[in-house]
Amino acid sequence: MKKWNKRKILRNSFLLSIILFLAISMLLPMLALFKKSFYMKRKFVGINNFKRVINDTGFLQALSNSFNISLVVAIITLILAFLFAYGIARTNIKGKKFFKTVAILPLFAPTMVYGIALIYIFGSKGILTTGFLGLSSNLKVFINIYGRLGIVTAETLYIFPSVYLIILAGFNNIDYSLYEAAEVVGTSGLRQWYTIKLQQMKNSIINAFFTAFIMCFTDFGIPKVIGGSYDTIALRFYQQVVGQNQIGKGAVIAILFLIPSCIYFIIYTYIKRNTYNNKQIRPYIIKKNIFRDMFFTIYNVIMSFNIIIVFIILFLSSMIKNWPYDLSITFKYYNIKTIGTSLLDIYRNTIFVSFMVAFIGTAIVFTTAYIVERYKEFSQARAFLHFVSSLPLAIPGMVIGLSYLLFFNKRWNIFNCLYGTLAILIVANIIHFFSVPFFTISDNLKKIDKGFEEVSECMGIPWYITLIKVILPNSIFSILKSFEYYFINSMVTISAVSFLYTSKTKLASIEILNKSDSGDIAIASAIAVTIVIINLVLKFIFNRIESKLYSYLQFENKY
Template structure:
């Protein structure tokens, strides 16, 4: 009797588990649909001819025989390698100066050094043209060298990848244990020895990780070489040329696959290194705070000056150029270049589209990442599902934007695909952007969830609260700061991205960053600069809003976060 009356609620709770798993499976299938499926389309297309007949590796052979591969691949590797070297050394120096000295105004310097992350990668290229181009302000500095080519690409790439490296290295260096430094001091190690025996080894995983990140970013970037590369072929620009210029989709697919391979290798190598990283920082570690030392501060200032000047000069030049009436003949300041209705068919339309894309990606991306991370971390899920999800969530880190975008063309523009109505529309742009930038927010929330007590759900159950109640009353409020970061990340990247969406926009869904590209192509460099500045200003505004909300949260939640 009592067995019978109990069985119904029992069943419901069992059902809850099954429902949660079902939800997780559905979300996994969605991820499968928007990531591996397009990649598979791309792969199969690279093995077929223009008519869709399977031809094996013939396309690859043709590309190899043309000699274009060796040239483009060589160029891409050289540029990416050189940029990585420059960025990692200068970013490490800057990170050291920011974490190991008491230089006044460190917060502001840090903010300024991170500014490039708010701009599309096209901005430095345009700005460099104004600085070092044919009519450039500082053309004489190049001593006859042309900025159009590897020089410009490396300079531009260094500009926009610098903050990515700096953030990783700042984290790596700020996780120092003061006790190690005290031990070194007590053992009478010189400051150089301390640097090589304590600072550097502790940061080595950060260095490796940052190097891989910068390498992949430069290797797969399309914006900088497109604008300032001149005739210097790179793999990423070659994809664009094959597809947009010559409409040879299968060759574009071939180059994309070749673009994917080194990125995938770098990604796997990075994962391998990360897995070997034992947590060197224990819970008992004492946070390091630098002691006052004038000489050290001076050294820090010297190290910070070159990147700071370079970044401010590039941004300043872009803003200035966008305000000048007619470079270099009429230097009167005006807002004429911002009158996009004169320059572009759709006027401010592409900018508004970008805002829409960024807003929608923010909403959809933040909710999806949160839901997935919650399901995978805080609810019981079968092990195999979790493994598959982990792989899918990190895969986007390894997929170049060009490759993803081209895969989307093949998959969603296929006549047999019931979803091909999405092609050229905003939905597909949102989906693609969301997938492209999925991994970093995912890792962000995973970390946030791991910091929550693993027994919250168990306590909740013992107090007869439902999972939803625990989620709304505890988990969500506790992860708000992380959610805020995730939202900003999605917004900024959706505003600035070019590489994936360049294949996917339609007449009604042109984007601001693509307008920059098109304006530059049409010789409207000042207009392009103006649009790039608009994008950057919007992102800066978003960042400001993010900081204000963060402050508000600290004030509201300060009491229970133990900061009041």
Template sequence: MKASVVRQSGKSVQKGLITLVVAALLATVLLPLTQLFAKAFYDRDGQFVGLSNFLTYFSTPALSQSLTHTLYISIMTTVVAVTLAFLFAYALTRSGIRGKRAFRAVALLPLFAPTMMHGIALTYLFGNQGLVTTGMFGLLPFSWDIDLYGPVGIILAEIVYVFPQAYLILAVSMAFADYQLYEAADTLGAGHWRKFCVVTIPSVKYGIVSACFVCFTLAFTDFGAPKVVGGQYSVLATDVYKQVIGQQNMTMGATVGLLLILPALVAFIVDRIVERKQHAAVTAKSKPYRIKESRLRDTFYFFFCLAVSGFLLLLMATVVLASFIKVWPYELSFGLQHYDFSNVAGEGMGPLWNSILVALITAALGTAVTFVTAYVIEKTQVWKGLRQAGYFLSILPLALPGMVIGLAYIFFFNNPENPFHGLYGTIWILILANVIHFFAVAFITATTALKKLDPEFEMAAESMGISRAKVFWRVTVPVCTPAIVEMAVYFFINSMVTISAVVFLYAADFKLASVSIVSMDDAGDVAPAAAMSVLIVVLNIIARAGAQWIAARISKRAAWTNQEKEQVA
């Protein structure tokens, strides 16, 4: 009798939760997008003009040229970044080089930095007064002017930005190789190049496609790098910023925003298809790859990884060095004056504390909301159609550039008729934008962890009259703690470095660190901007290290628990 009552009340709770989850996703994802879409078909006076805004955009050479520029930047970035990432991932998974852990750590460093930081580093190296441009101020017998401000600078900065993402995707793809195919190729007498073309490339082709679309989307929608090193070379992301912030032309900003979302949406759909096929290609019979000895191969890949890692470290070291130099390039003595932000456009240390506060709340709130959402969609047994709708809305933010989310939130939450209008201009609109911006990846992480749990837990609990809430707190959360920690640090780090999602939403008296970097760079305070970037990187590395420490403690505790169980048995 008790089990039956628990089962009935449980289903009522499940229906209420799935309804609440879908309603919340509609209010924070779909309805703002609908407002953005509608705004593009109206003029400044609120009159419906159909496709007039799009015709104006494409008939204005100065505006339409941005689309061509953005496509060029994205294609070049994708080709170079994916090629470098493929070789780097191959070196760390298919060769016997030493120092793999160090190379892997350096490859992931750009993830901890705002994209503006890569542009600032390139400015100090290749700008008008850069170390390479001036030949170390005449100390070297050569100098090299790469004409940084424009497509060259944007492409270089974007390559650094997207390289870690491509490397992670390709490294995972290569980890699932089936060595039996290589053994069969050896038996048939295939050479190294033949095996590479016939076995290696087909086995990782889905990973390559996925990496290409991810890199293309990130480069296509990025705002930070073009803002710092773009010069007069316009791209779609900076166009949106100019239309909305510079000219207060919200309708044209919405028009460009829709253009910005189309390639991202196509990439998202293709990536979903590719991911499903990639999972289907992995079988339980696959044999792990075995690395054979080859001194020539290892020597080549070691120096390749050394060159890539050296360039990434050079960029990081340049920014750190620049943040301590008094007046570049005239007074090269060291000091801490650039870390005093009170006399520059960054407005003191306030933006950094604001960013930390927003990142902490985003990490806590975002992790809780995302995990509960994933649990409700994955574990409830009612209203399958509504759960599928919830899943679609949960992964939809993966296709939304940050600037599109920011624009959509302006139109949706700045409407006085909206019952949530009170959020606009507060810290909570920034937190909500961050949670939605990074929701999809965290949701997929939570869903993956939940799928590993045996559904027998819930079924056994129901048969014994134990509520799902108790199972959730006593079983689900403890087992999924490593994934929850990863989600929290993911929200924190990305909230610290993001600029595109919040650049339209922050209040004048509540500026964030990433926004202050843009303000300082615009005002010519490049060294303080470098200093703020360094502080963000340090904080993010500390957060990452803390997450790894917590994960290690959890693994050790789990190992001890298993040992105790075996001893008792």
């Protein structure tokens, strides 16, 4: 009886700990943000704060600009990513592995990188503006890249991989049996395209569109670097809090930020609930078509070139002594002693924070998903946990950062000791990126036979033994994906941490923003290249680990 009580207490403590963590790290800060938006100088003013912000000069124009740009970027990115994914999933083009690798490269770099690259290409001293650095005046191309055009171009490059992955997953989830059935009844190719492909892909298309829209709408890094005088709501939000220290106005804009994000959250939740994951999907059999393959080969090469050129320019800009006057190669922008020892601390902070976010975040996410999917009792608490775990999808990173500023920066708060430390950056990133790892691990846990726990319970085997020896080994791939996702995103993010860092807790992505602001673009490029290299190395290591594990499991199953 005592053993049973101890087991039950330990099991229940998991549930209580997760609820407390999510309450303190998500719900209470958001409540502090909501409260601030309705108060002025400690007096309740209701919606007057909202009226004041909306009536501010330029606010409605900034809001209109953000909607306009986000809509254009979402449409363009969706079309480009759809065609690219189609070329990989539905044609016989060569080099698919190469194209897949190139398509996800933008995931490994901070958002500002694309703005910096465009400046080096189309800026006043850019490659094309100067006729390939003075080689020929006939080759000069003058494009005003600062403003709307620059933001749209850079945002499209930044958002492309996220949309591409959603669309590619949609293609891979279509059962080929549907096409066979259509051919048997004599359905034309055009009708197959509409009744099968588009109908089966509609959820992925809708999800991809709103993902692109929200990513663009809430990003301030690219508008800050290349936006010029073109105002956006995300940039105004950042300037109100950081530049003008108007926390009250920032809180109001943060609440307004949540409206489109909540719409996206509702749509995403609906799509996820109505998406049937069929384990018996027959892979698509690609038919021979030379003209189709030729077209998509050319298209995917062009798209890959546009992505690769960004990273080539970024790499070159970090190694050229004085662009465009002195094009000699130098490594001084990578030299810690030349730039300042503080940069070494920044690298240490970034890697430490990213690793701790990945390690602690994955542990918390797995525990949460395990409770939601594998517990039988506490149905209401599990439903609550599932809902709260989904909420970060609807909360932009800057909103999380501001809510932490308002909640943890209070003397009466017993967690005030976290403010100004690396710990608060770790917690903020864990919450910011919580939902995707949660869904990844949760979906995996659903596929594991629940009979394991039932048999263990009948045999008197403690639940934690089953967890360690059965559930964890069967979840290893989703756990690795969670760790990888957390680490890479923590390396490149600026939104959630932009309001929380200090001079001692500065991260590399923030330093890129600061250096580009001060005109030290070469140093900013060098830092960005370093981030990309670290992320690529981690991705390579995890791919090797996953490959070795997969081979080992195949061998075990065979013998």
